[in-house]
Amino acid sequence: MLATAIRAAEALPEGHPCLDCAVRSVAVCRVLGCDDLATMRQLGWTLHLRPGQPLFHEGDPATRVFTLTRGALKLYKLLPDGRRQVTGFMFPGDFLGITVDDDHAFTVEALIESQLCWFPRRRFGEFVETHADLERGLYRLAAHELAAAQAQMVLLGRKTAEERVASFFLGLLERAERGGGRAARTVDLPMSRLDIADYLGLTKETVSRVLALLRNKQTIRLAALTRVEIIDRDALTAIAEGMTDC
Amino acid sequence: MLATAIRAAEALPEGHPCLDCAVRSVAVCRVLGCDDLATMRQLGWTLHLRPGQPLFHEGDPATRVFTLTRGALKLYKLLPDGRRQVTGFMFPGDFLGITVDDDHAFTVEALIESQLCWFPRRRFGEFVETHADLERGLYRLAAHELAAAQAQMVLLGRKTAEERVASFFLGLLERAERGGGRAARTVDLPMSRLDIADYLGLTKETVSRVLALLRNKQTIRLAALTRVEIIDRDALTAIAEGMTDC
DNA sequence: CGTTCGATTGAGCTTTCTCAAGCACAGTGG
DNA sequence: CCACTGTGCTTGAGAAAGCTCAATCGAACG
Numbered sequence: 001m002l003a004t005a006i007r008a009a010e011a012l013p014e015g016h017p018c019l020d021c022a023v024r025s026v027a028v029c030r031v032l033g034c035d036d037l038a039t040m041r042q043l044g045w046t047l048h049l050r051p052g053q054p055l056f057h058e059g060d061p062a063t064r065v066f067t068l069t070r071g072a073l074k075l076y077k078l079l080p081d082g083r084r085q086v087t088g089f090m091f092p093g094d095f096l097g098i099t100v101d102d103d104h105a106f107t108v109e110a111l112i113e114s115q116l117c118w119f120p121r122r123r124f125g126e127f128v129e130t131h132a133d134l135e136r137g138l139y140r141l142a143a144h145e146l147a148a149a150q151a152q153m154v155l156l157g158r159k160t161a162e163e164r165v166a167s168f169f170l171g172l173l174e175r176a177e178r179g180g181g182r183a184a185r186t187v188d189l190p191m192s193r194l195d196i197a198d199y200l201g202l203t204k205e206t207v208s209r210v211l212a213l214l215r216n217k218q219t220i221r222l223a224a225l226t227r228v229e230i231i232d233r234d235a236l237t238a239i240a241e242g243m244t245d246c
Numbered sequence: 247m248l249a250t251a252i253r254a255a256e257a258l259p260e261g262h263p264c265l266d267c268a269v270r271s272v273a274v275c276r277v278l279g280c281d282d283l284a285t286m287r288q289l290g291w292t293l294h295l296r297p298g299q300p301l302f303h304e305g306d307p308a309t310r311v312f313t314l315t316r317g318a319l320k321l322y323k324l325l326p327d328g329r330r331q332v333t334g335f336m337f338p339g340d341f342l343g344i345t346v347d348d349d350h351a352f353t354v355e356a357l358i359e360s361q362l363c364w365f366p367r368r369r370f371g372e373f374v375e376t377h378a379d380l381e382r383g384l385y386r387l388a389a390h391e392l393a394a395a396q397a398q399m400v401l402l403g404r405k406t407a408e409e410r411v412a413s414f415f416l417g418l419l420e421r422a423e424r425g426g427g428r429a430a431r432t433v434d435l436p437m438s439r440l441d442i443a444d445y446l447g448l449t450k451e452t453v454s455r456v457l458a459l460l461r462n463k464q465t466i467r468l469a470a471l472t473r474v475e476i477i478d479r480d481a482l483t484a485i486a487e488g489m490t491d492c
Numbered sequence: 493c494g495t496t497c498g499a500t501t502g503a504g505c506t507t508t509c510t511c512a513a514g515c516a517c518a519g520t521g522g
Numbered sequence: 523c524c525a526c527t528g529t530g531c532t533t534g535a536g537a538a539a540g541c542t543c544a545a546t547c548g549a550a551c552g
Contacts, residue, residue, distance in 0.1 A: 077396065077397075079400065079405070079487065080488060080489050081488050081489070083405075084404070085399055085403045087399050098392060099393070100386045100390060132378060132381070135378070139385040140346045142385060143346045146392050146395060147347070149396065150323065151351075154325065154331040154333075156402035159325075160507080160508095161508070193532095201404065202508080204532095205510085205511095205531095205532080205533085206508060208532050209508095209533080243327070406539080406540095438498070439498075440498085448540075449540075451500080451541075451543095454499060454501080455500085455501080457499095457500090458500075458501085
């Protein structure tokens with residue numbers, strides 16, 4: 001199915017306005033498990049974001065659904081006094097539009113130069129209604145995200161700073177492997193230390209200190225500020241699950 | 247639709263084996279927005295739990311889906327060393343079975359005497375496939391739970407102990423009002439202080455101390471160990487959103 | 493009336509936060 | 523080519539929120 005979609009995309013001439021849509025639709029289709037690329041392509045529009053640029057804010061009316069095709073996003077919620085909780089990061093192929101409310105429940109902002117494909121929410125909804133497999137894919141996606149959210153609750157409610165950071169790296173690693181299709185040893189960090197801290201329920205200083213700690217333990221190596229090499233994955237897994245001292 | 251379902255249930259003679267199923271199906275139907283009660287009734291089975299009795303454990307194969315018809319449940323995940331995160335509580339009418347994995351992602355345990363209606367997962371899946379509206383209801387339910395999980399992430403990652411407890415009470419209050427249909431002033435706490443603590447990412451001692459604090463502030467009153475009266479809901483809301491000192 | 497178990501209260505401690513200073517790297521202009 | 527500057531990262535020291543351990547309380551139950 002994915003192969004079909006890619007072939008369909010490649011059949012278009014370079015620069016053709018539909019090319020991008022097609023490529024992007026591949027992502028939608030891959031995520032939602034839908035095969036009707038032709039229809040998807042007719043509906044889609046393109047959108048670019050610069051680093052730091054918001055896609056929409058918490059409370060904005062949810063009029064569109066998106067698929068991230070290039071770049072990286074952060075999703076977050078704010079408290080009135082400015083405290084922030086990053087609820088997730090998105091990478092190419094990820095779908096953004098699971099909601100039953102009329103308004104968005106969180107803010108989305110680009111971490112780096114990003115490209116998205118979007119569809120009007122209503123038309124997407126109509127399209128989904130005529131494609132039972134897509135509807136099911138949407139449900140599966142929501143169920144999957146729910147499970148991830150529950151794992152994050154364990155992290156935020158019960159893990160130590162070191163365990164949180166270890167879990168974070170492993171999560172990024174698994175995501176990279178899912179996206180890239182093969183085992184990875186390094187992960188990119190398109191987000192700032194503050195973003196990481198706000199995702200893990202810590203402060204940027206604590207994140208920094210734990211990074212230093214893991215570096216001293218030879219568990220990770222900071223290849224660059226925004227690039228971490230996992231030296232000892234087993235150790236990292238043990239730390240992440242709190243099995244260091246029991 | 248709900249009225250129809252209830253009438254169908256009441257049409258059966260007292261003690262008839264289908265009565266319970268019918269009543270329970272009302273709950274499933276209410277939650278999932280499905281109207282085909284007759285079919286649901288034919289598929290359902292009954293199950294009772296005593297306080298503290300587990301329904302299933304994290305990692306068990308997910309072979310059934312449930313609707314809670316009476317009582318209250320807690321859902322939790324454990325770390326290897328025993329640390330626990332309660333990811334949610336369930337009350338009558340709540341549906342339990344959102345997963346795409348073969349195994350359960352959390353443990354479920356009865357807080358008090360409880361009654362559930364269950365269906366074999368596979369047969370439920372087949373049934374859902376033939377009822378597009380049910381499939382949509384399932385998606386909406388998952389999306390709703392996802393939003394709730396994200397709100398809980400803010401609580402666990404960024405709120406103070408006082409804010410967490412205030413949010414918890416307001417959540418229970420809203421749930422009670424949704425279930426009861428009218429404004430509520432008191433909430434029952436079928437769970438222990440430890441359960442509350444494990445839900446809020448605190449210790450039972452801290453929960454106890456915050457309870458005393460809110461009591462001294464005249465924001466709540468402890469009508470009994472397991473019953474809280476909300477005296478000043480606005481104040482509680484202000485605390486929950488962190489708007490006390492800004 | 494005593495026992496038990498959960499809830500509360502108290503005292504000291506630990507982890508993480510806060511605030512502040514120093515560092516490193518990228519971009520800018522002399 | 524190199525100092526200048528800004529921004530984000532790191533490191534340090536002290537503070538605080540919440541945790542741990544321990545004692546006490548109190549309601550339910552035999």
